[in-house]
Structure formats: C-alpha cells, structure tokens
Amino acid sequence: MKFGIVFFPTVGPADRSAQQYFDESLRLVDLAEELGFVHVKMVEHYFFSYGGYSPDPVTFLAAAAGRTSRIRLGTSATIPAFQHPVKLAGKLAMLDNISNGRVDAAFGRAFLPDEFKAFGIPMDESKDRFVEGVQAIKRLWTEEDVVFDGRFHQFGPVTLLPRPVQQPHPPVFVTTARSAESCAEAGRAGHSLQTVPNVMSTDELKNRLSVYRAEWAASGHTPGTEQIHFSYPCVVAPNGEEARRLGRHDDDRNTAAIHRAVQSWGTTTSSAYPGYERLFEATKRSHFEDKMDAKKLLIGSPEQVRSQLEDIADWFGDDITISLGVHSGHLGFEDAATTMRLMAEQVIPKLSQR
Secondary structure (H helix, E strand, C coil): CCCEEEEECCCEEEEEEEEHHHHHHHHHHHHHHHHCEEEEEEEECCCCCCCCCCCCHHHHHHHHCCCCCCCCEECCCCCHHCCCHHHHHCCCCCCCHHCCEEEEEECCCCHHHHHHHHHHHCHHHHHHHHHHHHHHHHHHHHHHCEEEEECCCEEEECCCCCCCCCCCCCEEEEEEEHHHHHHHHHHHCEEEEEEEHHHCHHHHHHHHHHHHHHHHHHCCCCCCCCCCEEEEEEEEEECHHHHHHHHHHHHHHHHHHHHHHHHHHHHHCCCCCCCHHHHHHHHHCCCCCHHHHHCEEEEECHHHHHHHHHHHHHHCCCCCCCEEEECCCCHHHHHHHHHHHHHHHHHHHHHCCC
C-alpha cells in the first residue's frame, strides 16, 4: 500500500475562514512532503460548505508545487463539464511544467444539481460531456494542430502550449462513486481509478474492482500497471478513545455538510444519475458507528488503524493507494498533523512488515 493525503474542506465562514483553512492545508502539504507521503490532492466543488472552499483545485496545487519538490499533485477531481477543454488542458499542462512533471489528472462528472444549474449545464448531459471533455484534453496534450468536432465543443486547428512534461501525458484517473459501468469504461480506456469506499458496500466495491481489472487486462493493458486510489477520512491519536471522539465530531459535521449540499436531490431526477433522488434521505441515515463497523473510516489508535488497513488490503488487494482525508476543517491543525505523523511513523512501517 501507498499513502497520500486529500483535502476535502467541509467548512464555511462560520467555522473558519478560507484564508486560515488554506494556510493550515499548505502547512500540512509541507509535512506530507517531509514524512514521505506519495501525493496531495484537492477536490472541486462550489457554493456549499461541502467542498465549496475549493472551486479550483489547480490553484491550490500550484501553491503546493511551489513549496515541494517530490510529492505528486492530484486533482480529486476536476470537472470537464464545467470548463472548456482547451482551458482545462492548458491549466493542467501548465501545472505539470511548474511542478516538473508531478501532476495526476483525475476527472469526474460532478453530482450536485445546484452546481449544474449555476453553470447552465443539463445534468442529463453530464456523462457525454465528461467523455468528450477527457477525449479532447488527451488529444490536446498529445497532438498538434488538433481539430475537434464534438457535440459540445468545436475548435481547431490548435496546438496547445505549454506541452505537458510527462509523456505522452499526465496519468489520467477517472473518479467514480457508484457506477459499475464507469469502472468498466475506465479499464477499457486504460485510465486509472479513483473512488470513495464510503458510498458502497464492501461487496459492491469488490465487484467494481473485479470488473475494472478484467476490462483493463482484456483491452490489452499490462495487468498490475493500473493505479487504484481509495479515499478515507482518517483520524489517528495515541489513545483510541480520543481518536473516536475527534473522528465522531468530524464525521458528524461532514455528514451535515453533504446533507445540505444534496438537498436539491429531493426534488430532482436525472436519467444520468439513477437512484440519486434517494440521496437526500440516505444522508439522514448515515451514522458514525455503522461506518466504523464497516471500516469506511480510518479512526483509532495506531494499532487499531493498522488492523483496519490490513482488513482493507485483504478485501481489495495491497497494491492500492490510500488517500487520507486528514483535514476537513472541523478539527485543528495539530490534530491533522498528529494523524499524519502517527501514520508515517507507527502505522505504515508496520504494514510493510506483513
């Protein structure tokens, strides 16, 4: 297993200022570089405390690039439907140059009705816009004099500058939450996979990984070269009870944030998001103890979290990469730093001894 950190702010001005949140997060980036974590990621969301402090992950990652030299920089994920592909391809290529070739480009479809409404994008178009956007971006990265004639975008001939440092292009990840077909399509296309185990059962996730790996191999890609990233909220403290106290508070606030953000699903339906109309009610039934029992959260003493990770490795394989959600903004900077230090010093080294 490899480990990185992911930032998913679920706070607003009533909790702490954006200035304070970003200052703390960038200091944690410094610590992640020092402790040997493999990546730092930032999400893209709008308007709500659920991710709203990060409308542009590339901006944050550019700041992170300027204060690090080794750690990889990942979008988690950026949304092609909300940006012109020439603009998004250029921003990511520029970041790849600023960071000397350290970008991991994860793309997602988005799922909040209020975000689509603000951009004037019909939700039913989200999958087609996603597929077209990723296709256009990859062509812009790898070809010259690109002429693109898509359903949503037409341009060219154009040659993107700057060219990415990584050749033929930065690693492309597909971020998926619930769709088995999205996993299959990612495998067929040779894209790496990024997902959140919290949104599905262990058996469902096992099935999706099996489909993804099978499609990857069947499409001629070398088995074992795919990258699979999971994101888990993580709180580690020397004392397990203290970790649970902190983790419960963080999870309760995170759940309240997503509950507010998905409220419009109570009056929205979309053929591109089957079943999502039940999401608002489902967030009411999200409970900390249930998630702990199902190992959807990494919370506890170093020994307890190591045991949780060993179960995860048994279920899904020990070749996955874990993105640790260490700072949603509801706990203090020192709580997040303690989690990272304990993971690096007392959890990860013992995992490697299995």
